[in-house]
Amino acid sequence: MSKQAETNSPDETIELSLYKAHEKVYPREIKGRFQFKRKLAVWVLLGLFYVLPWITWGEQQAILFDLPQRRFYIFGLTLWPQDFIFLALMLIIAAFALFFFTALAGRLWCGYACPQTVWTEVFIWLEQWTEGNRNKRMKLDKGPWTREKILRKGSKQFLWITFALWTGFTFVGFFTPIKELAEHIWQWTMGPWETFWLFFYALATYGNAGFLREQVCLYMCPYARFQSAMFDKETLIISYDEQRGEPRMRGKKRRESEAPGDCIDCTMCVQVCPTGIDIRDGLQYECIACAACIDACDEVMEKSGMPKGLIKYTTENALQGKPTHILRPRTLIYMVILLGLVTAFGVSLANRSAIDMNVIHDRNSFYRVVDANTIENVYTLKVMNKGTEATEYAVQATGLDGLEVVLGLADQTVSAAPGELVIVPMKIRASKQVANQRIHGITVTVSDVAASGENTSENIKYFGYKK
Ligand code: SF4
Numbered sequence: 140m141s142k143q144a145e146t147n148s149p150d151e152t153i154e155l156s157l158y159k160a161h162e163k164v165y166p167r168e169i170k171g172r173f174q175f176k177r178k179l180a181v182w183v184l185l186g187l188f189y190v191l192p193w194i195t196w197g198e199q200q201a202i203l204f205d206l207p208q209r210r211f212y213i214f215g216l217t218l219w220p221q222d223f224i225f226l227a228l229m230l231i232i233a234a235f236a237l238f239f240f241t242a243l244a245g246r247l248w249c250g251y252a253c254p255q256t257v258w259t260e261v262f263i264w265l266e267q268w269t270e271g272n273r274n275k276r277m278k279l280d281k282g283p284w285t286r287e288k289i290l291r292k293g294s295k296q297f298l299w300i301t302f303a304l305w306t307g308f309t310f311v312g313f314f315t316p317i318k319e320l321a322e323h324i325w326q327w328t329m330g331p332w333e334t335f336w337l338f339f340y341a342l343a344t345y346g347n348a349g350f351l352r353e354q355v356c357l358y359m360c361p362y363a364r365f366q367s368a369m370f371d372k373e374t375l376i377i378s379y380d381e382q383r384g385e386p387r388m389r390g391k392k393r394r395e396s397e398a399p400g401d402c403i404d405c406t407m408c409v410q411v412c413p414t415g416i417d418i419r420d421g422l423q424y425e426c427i428a429c430a431a432c433i434d435a436c437d438e439v440m441e442k443s444g445m446p447k448g449l450i451k452y453t454t455e456n457a458l459q460g461k462p463t464h465i466l467r468p469r470t471l472i473y474m475v476i477l478l479g480l481v482t483a484f485g486v487s488l489a490n491r492s493a494i495d496m497n498v499i500h501d502r503n504s505f506y507r508v509v510d511a512n513t514i515e516n517v518y519t520l521k522v523m524n525k526g527t528e529a530t531e532y533a534v535q536a537t538g539l540d541g542l543e544v545v546l547g548l549a550d551q552t553v554s555a556a557p558g559e560l561v562i563v564p565m566k567i568r569a570s571k572q573v574a575n576q577r578i579h580g581i582t583v584t585v586s587d588v589a590a591s592g593e594n595t596s597e598n599i600k601y602f603g604y605k606k
């Protein structure tokens with residue numbers, strides 16, 4: 140798309156493009172202490188992703204989000220739709236952890252743990268492996284389509300597509316038992332949804348990590364835009380020490396200068412940058428804090444006999460010679476909220492009941508007279524077995540003397556298979572003398588008949604015999 144602007148002469152027009160042409164970034168390979176940590180993060184995180192679905196816990200896949208059955212299995216813990224609160228809490232904890240670590244250490248997530256970053260790293264490794272180093276890749280792209288180019292590009296595409304398909308398969312393996320999924324693929328009997336998500340996730344991985352790469356961070360990621368709201372002058376950033384580095388110069392000019400800065404203008408920091416920016420231009424939202432420029436510049440400084448740290452982790456305050464505080468109101472507030480949420484999550488998980496119940500009073504009558512001495516209230520009792528085994532439950536009512544529970548079941552106990560919701564008509568009887576107020580508060584308790592002692596209860600209203 141272009142826009143035409145009129146000039147003094149009606150015949151003259153200027154074409155202004157509203158889009159900047161994309162320039163392919165060829166990041167140079169670099170080694171160093173931070174790149175070692177990034178590689179380690181890639182191995183650990185992707186290792187977990189690819190290995191976890193293959194781990195069995197008891198008789199069940201250790202982590203399985205079984206959507207058709209509406210059950211989430213997480214290392215022996217089974218969560219049901221009724222446990223949505225735990226999922227919501229987990230997401231809130233993850234969000235606050237992100238706020239806390241961003242306020243403390245800047246874009247740690249972007250540089251080391253974001254899926255876009257870690258998968259892009261692997262795709263770049265495969266590219267380097269098949270097409271060679273930065274110079275060779277640039278030369279190969281500019282050169283004509285020779286046999287070698289076809290072979291190298293073909294091998295890269297083969298590895299990328301295989302890796303992307305394996306990623307799609309693993310992703311679906313978190314939602315469908317992965318061993319069954321492997322059999323379905325082998326026998327070519329996959330269901331439509333399995334097929335769709337496998338190829339969709341493979342395509343997303345291939346597109347994001349193979350082609351879009353830094354453009355996802357620059358143009359698509361919302362976090363890159365709003366993370367600056369969590370930054371302050373004490374947040375860890377990666378910065379070029381302008382006072383020490385300037386005036387930058389190289390070659391003859393440098394040799395003849397009386398006071399050159401420490402930057403020898405080798406552009407290594409730019410060549411290694413996966414987003415193609417120049418850190419010497421100051422803090423930029425495009426910087427994903429991968430620290431590749433630190434490793435590159437440290438190596439240059441070492442070879443030039445100058446102290447390392449021309450590009451380094453620092454804070455805006457430190458750059459201005461002011462003290463930096465790790466503990467400050469912003470980080471303390473995030474930390475307290477995070478600790479509170481983690482504690483609430485742990486406590487509620489520890490006290491989570493494997494029984495879910497609900498009692499609903501009959502809307503047609505407050506109470507019914509059974510005989511000269513007895514009345515009854517009629518309810519609907521709902522019991523759900525959130526455990527992993529079939530269970531039998533006893534039902535009890537307390538809060539008034541002599542309450543009697545009568546279930547619309549022959550043996551007066553509720554039996555429920557794992558995940559089953561049983562709905563039972565329930566009458567609670569009381570003597571007129573005891574239930575002599577308009578409304579009483581009573582408690583209904585559902586307990587596991589077996590020795591587990593698991594029980595849960597609900598406080599309900601009981602309408603008495605008051606004329
Ligand atoms: S790597 Fe260091 S010395 Fe080289 S251009 Fe970058 S900041 Fe200057």
Ligand code: SF4
Nearest residue numbers: 412426427429430432
């Ligand atoms: S400027 Fe440095 S830290 Fe930022 S993305 Fe580029 S190489 Fe990584």
